[in-house]
Amino acid sequence: MRVIRSLLLLLGCSSAATAVLQDKLQPRSTLDTIEQELEAELLGVVDCAGCHAALGLLKLLAVFGDSAFSDVLADLCTLSKAEDADVCKGILEREGPIIAQRVRALDLDSDSSQLFCTTFLGVCSYPDIRPFPVKLSQKPANVVRPAVSGQTPIKVVHYSDIHVDPFYEAGSNYNCTKPICCRPYADSDAPGKTSFPAGPNGEHTCDAPISLEESMYAAIRSVAPDAAFALFTGDIVDHAIWNTTQAQNVLDINDAYSRMAASGLPLVFGTAGNHESNPTNAYETAAQGSQAQWVYDALNANWAKWFGSGTDNAVEKMGAYNAAYTSPAGGKLRVINLNTNLYYIDNFYLYEEPMELDPSGQWAWLVAQLDAAEKAGDRVYIIGHMPMGVSDAFREASNFFDQIVNRYQDTIAAMFFGHTHADHFQLSYSDYSAQSFTNAVAMSYIVPSLTPTSGMPAFRIYTVDPVTFAVLDAETYIADTSDPSFQTASPVWKKYYSAKAAYGPLVQPPVAADDAAAELSPAFWHNVTAALAADQAAFDAYYARKSRGWAVSACTGDCVTNEICALRAARSQDNCAVLQPGLHFAKRAAEAEAVGANGMKRHRDECGVPVAREALAALATKDGLGLLRRRVQEGVRAGRL
Ligand SMILES: *[C@@H]1O[C@H](CO)[C@@H](O)[C@H](O)[C@H]1NC(C)=O
Ligand SMILES: *[C@@H]1O[C@H](CO)[C@@H](O)[C@H](O)[C@H]1NC(C)=O
Ligand SMILES: *[C@@H]1O[C@H](CO)[C@@H](O)[C@H](O)[C@H]1NC(C)=O
Secondary structure, eight states: OHHHHHHHHHTTOOHHHHHHHHHHTTTOSSHHHHHHHHHHHOSSOOSHHHHHHHHHHHHHHHHTOHHHHHHHHHHHHHHTTSSOHHHHHHHHHHHHHHHHHHHHHOOTTSHHHHHHHHHHHSOSOOOOOOOOSSOOOOOOTTOOOOOOOOSOOEEEEEEOOOOBOTTOOTTSBSSOSSSSOSSOOSGGGSTTTOSSBOOTTOOTTSOBOHHHHHHHHHHHHHHOTTOOEEEEOOOOBOSOTTSOOHHHHHHHHHHHHHHHHHTTOSOEEEOOOGGGSSSTTOOOOTTTOOTTHHHHHHHHHHHHHHHGGGBOGGGTTTTOEEEEEEOTTOOEEEEEEOOGGGGBTTOGGGOOSSOOSSGGGHHHHHHHHHHHHHHHTOEEEEEOSSOTTSTTBOHHHHHHHHHHHHHTTTTEEEEEEOSSOSOEEEEEESOGGGOOTTSEEEEEEEOOOSSGGGSSOEEEEEEEOTTTOOEEEEEEEEEOTTSTHHHHSOOOEEEEEEHHHHHGGGSSSOOOTTOTTOOOOHHHHHHHHHHHHHOHHHHHHHHHHHTTTSSOOOOOTHHHHHHHHHHTOSSGGGSOOOBOSSSSBHHHHHHHHOBOTTSSBOOSOSSSOOHHHHHHHGGGSHHHHHHHHHHHHHHHHTTOO
């Protein structure tokens, strides 16, 4: 017993936490007793106390060293059947050391530990949200949301999550067991050897081949030759996250931006996706170090092609910027790019003691940028990779962002994100407990992905007021992979739907498809959610659009309620996602089991294969916890402590 106690104290556990653990581990005479206790008591980690006990074991393991830690996590990953053993190994080799470093420093009874348990094991409640660290000024009385100007609109392009796979090989196996296929992983996967040969232009089990990417840029140029600018909300690098290197990611980033430029896109405002970094998702904050500086440097170098000198480059150390656009009608827009990786739950660097309130000072920076825009009377688009209302966003960060959006609601014309690969949206409210069209204050457009892993490849064209930059329509285009010519000729891109035509007739008073001047305002979109909630047929059509008609599942009853709730939650604490022990969120677990229409494993993850998360979640199973326990015991017996 004293061994455990002194070990835990030695490892930095507070005495309170150690006491809790000891109570949990009664009668705690030896490590064997721990085993019996946990076995008797737990079917894996089922509650918060159990998570703290497991975290204690993880801490013990982490002091054996990074590679021992990564090995055990890789075994947990394999055990969870999340991925093939080589995939587990590759990912944990990359991400394991970061997790080990953070776990070693976690204090067992801190908010950060609690958050760790909540995020990765789905147990414990979220820690309390701390006070927002940046002072917000009072909104001047004369600042109001402007009415549409009625002037000739401009076109704005939006695309995201291109996930281009440079190693895509036509003819290779598209029916594999890895996160992405269409690569000759084994001889039997090679062209000519497999009975599942990939077409040249993309498969739903694979990331985008270059031909698909180039066909999208050509389609954009063809349907919107006069587009004013494009918003690209990130994720260039493929999902082979067990095999990433910094050098390859830089190549991928440069190649993708070169192809965008070569296609003739006029001006592209980009942002950093979680896949741009190596290891995937890993972005140190400015206070922690400069691990991600090479990503920012690569992105800045490419962005400079379009707006080098017009950008606020004071922030190139955090992958954010504020760039300007002036329309032919004289409207002034500031495109503020937020680095959302600093609020992403799978960025393991962020689990610190204590968690940073304002990572890299980005909140303070954002507030200053918005304040300057408000004073100048300019309009603002906020762009970022991860929509801030998803459960992938830390609740506290999402809450802080929401406070900023509420303060500057009349200056922010709209917000644009990607990451989820799905076609949906999120509304911000001034009062989430009494949501109505009168207090909906901002709209986040989430564009579906180019990569076909979660639906038909897609992009979007907005029709925009050239003075207020209000969104007047959002038209989504897709390449239908079931079209016979998709593989034989070039992907055929076609208009899939217009938001105004699809949703305008649902609200009261109705908005006609040809009512060019009507804005798709936050109030309009709130009314759309009310119409969807009240009309199953309209909801079904929305739900089918989420994946662009591909592998559509049924959604009725609670599923509808939860979906509407999520649409009304740009603040993640309000999104109705339910924590479940073992798998972080009930919704994800359901998705994990979903099988695509073609009978193949549907990709669990639309937002960056949370394999490390799955590995940790395996601790919620008896086998997972048993494995961790055995390894710690072996380590202790082998005198590695
Ligand atoms: C993929 O391969 C499995 C066997 O490994 C087979 O059962 C399944 O039908 C195949 N899927 C398709 C779409 O051919
Ligand atoms: C891993 O990435 C390298 C480039 O860094 C590439 O040459 C190799 O083919 C990739 N391996 C697999 C299994 O995809
Ligand atoms: C939203 O619906 C309300 C009725 O519930 C209506 O009064 C209001 O005009 C609608 N607003 C928009 C923009 O559709």
